[in-house]
Amino acid sequence: MIYDICVIGLGYIGVPTAAIFADSGKKVLGVDVLEKRVSLINSGTSHVGESDINAMIAKVVKSGNLNAASKPESAEYYIVAVPTPFKKDHNKKLPDMGFVEAATRSIAPVLKDGQCIILESTSPVGTTGEMKKWLKDELDKIGRSAEVDYSTIEFAHCPERILPGRMLSELVGNDRIVGGMTPKTSQRVGKLYKSFCKGEIFLTDDRTAEMAKLTENASRDVQIAFANELSIVCDKLGIDVWELIRLANRHPRVKILNPGPGVGGHCIAVDPWFIISAAESQTPLMRAAREVNDGKPGWVIAKVAEAVSRCKKNNPKIACLGLTFKADVNDVRESPAIKIVEALSHFDDCVVLISEPNIVEMPLTLAGYANFSPKEAVSKADIVLLLVDHKQFSSISPDELSGKILIDTKGFFK
Numbered sequence: 001m002i003y004d005i006c007v008i009g010l011g012y013i014g015v016p017t018a019a020i021f022a023d024s025g026k027k028v029l030g031v032d033v034l035e036k037r038v039s040l041i042n043s044g045t046s047h048v049g050e051s052d053i054n055a056m057i058a059k060v061v062k063s064g065n066l067n068a069a070s071k072p073e074s075a076e077y078y079i080v081a082v083p084t085p086f087k088k089d090h091n092k093k094l095p096d097m098g099f100v101e102a103a104t105r106s107i108a109p110v111l112k113d114g115q116c117i118i119l120e121s122t123s124p125v126g127t128t129g130e131m132k133k134w135l136k137d138e139l140d141k142i143g144r145s146a147e148v149d150y151s152t153i154e155f156a157h158c159p160e161r162i163l164p165g166r167m168l169s170e171l172v173g174n175d176r177i178v179g180g181m182t183p184k185t186s187q188r189v190g191k192l193y194k195s196f197c198k199g200e201i202f203l204t205d206d207r208t209a210e211m212a213k214l215t216e217n218a219s220r221d222v223q224i225a226f227a228n229e230l231s232i233v234c235d236k237l238g239i240d241v242w243e244l245i246r247l248a249n250r251h252p253r254v255k256i257l258n259p260g261p262g263v264g265g266h267c268i269a270v271d272p273w274f275i276i277s278a279a280e281s282q283t284p285l286m287r288a289a290r291e292v293n294d295g296k297p298g299w300v301i302a303k304v305a306e307a308v309s310r311c312k313k314n315n316p317k318i319a320c321l322g323l324t325f326k327a328d329v330n331d332v333r334e335s336p337a338i339k340i341v342e343a344l345s346h347f348d349d350c351v352v353l354i355s356e357p358n359i360v361e362m363p364l365t366l367a368g369y370a371n372f373s374p375k376e377a378v379s380k381a382d383i384v385l386l387l388v389d390h391k392q393f394s395s396i397s398p399d400e401l402s403g404k405i406l407i408d409t410k411g412f413f414k
């Protein structure tokens with residue numbers, strides 16, 4: 001059997017993408033190297049904590065349109081959605097393309113003439129072109145070059161913009177960029193995404209599509225850095241930054257974002273480095289933004305240390321509200337809240353109380369800590385540190401906070 005689509009990488013992007021294509025009538029195979037992710041899909045659910053996505057998976061697995069396996073099988077389209085982290089190397093952060101390369105090479109044994117490979121992973125400029133070379137090299141290595149007419153294989157980059165917490169609705173509604181290595185491929189892949197995408201589809205070339213995705217996240221990073229820097233300046237000058245931003249944003253052409261404890265997640269904290277590492281001398285602003293945002297957790301830790309020193313209680317208790325990298329999700333990757341809580345856990349003579357309503361298991365570095373309900377953590381605490389603006393924290397009333405030192409990194413209790 002030849003599938004319509006083989007999605008390689010069943011993570012936060014691959015799972016909803018496989019589900020929505022299957023729901024639109026395509027025969028889809030999801031592939032992951034993690035056996036647990038494969039068996040979860042085959043049992044009709046996933047690790048992605050969004051109920052509409054899991055309901056869709058239950059439906060499409062039952063209908064037979066989606067199943068999962070640990071190796072690719074032949075398909076008209078292969079969608080690669082594997083991680084693209086960076087390698088930490090002193091003050092440089094270089095893209096680690098090992099997962100994309102391995103996923104690309106894994107297609108070679110099942111590749112047939114006329115098939116198309118789509119890269120969805122956020123990647124440095126030129127990666128789609130690299131995939132073409134890796135696949136050709138692998139076909140040579142496994143002795144299949146004579147079997148496949150490589151000139152008929154097509155490649156495209158189709159970046160993803162979905163917001164965790166609203167993945168399914170954004171997958172359908174957002175505009176998309178499709179960058180084929182040839183205009184014909186852009187047309188072909190644009191038509192494929194039109195099968196479920198209600199947003200507009202913009203066709204371009206692969207390198208522009210790669211740079212567009214990186215640019216979107218670098219732009220967000222720079223804007224958040226401005227807000228974070230402003231919050232530190234306002235703290236020094238004794239000005240309420242939330243009031244300040246509210247007032248400045250009344251200017252018709254000013255739109256300042258909200259500050260926070262830093263920038264986390266798999267995208268905004270990572271992707272600007274793919275531009276910086278490709279054009280080091282040309283990117284002082286992007287580098288500075290990364291440094292401001294990476295420096296914000298340290299500033300928050302210093303604020304807590306100062307609060308501890310002025311707290312009259314012995315062994316003060318610090319309620320840390322939220323661990324995930326953003327509100328109302330269960331994703332803790334690159335989370336600044338975790339960095340902050342880890343540092344506080346090493347404070348002498350302090351007790352750390354954690355409340356994170358969206359996770360079941362504590363991250364490894366905080367294993368052994370209990371997960372309190374928001375109200376319980378706050379009621380026991382002398383210092384309340386709001387790190388993530390989860391909706392569950394809105395049940396905490398001003399009365400419950402009274403008499404406690406409050407450090408509100410998101411302006412949540414304003």
Ligand SMILES: NC(=O)c1ccc[n+]([C@@H]2O[C@H](COP(=O)([O-])OP(=O)(O)OC[C@H]3O[C@@H](n4cnc5c(N)ncnc54)[C@H](O)[C@@H]3O)[C@@H](O)[C@H]2O)c1
Nearest residue numbers: 009010011012013032033081082083084102103121122160
């Ligand atoms: N999560 C987001 O909100 C988001 C948004 C836009 C773009 N992206 C980008 O999409 C890509 C994927 O992100 P994600 O959040 O889905 O990652 P993830 O870590 O949640 O999932 C990736 C999956 O790929 C699997 N994998 C790794 N190597 C593999 C291989 N060779 N074969 C098969 N499976 C393999 C992993 O086991 C994992 O399950 C990244 O480049 C990311 O930057 C993510």
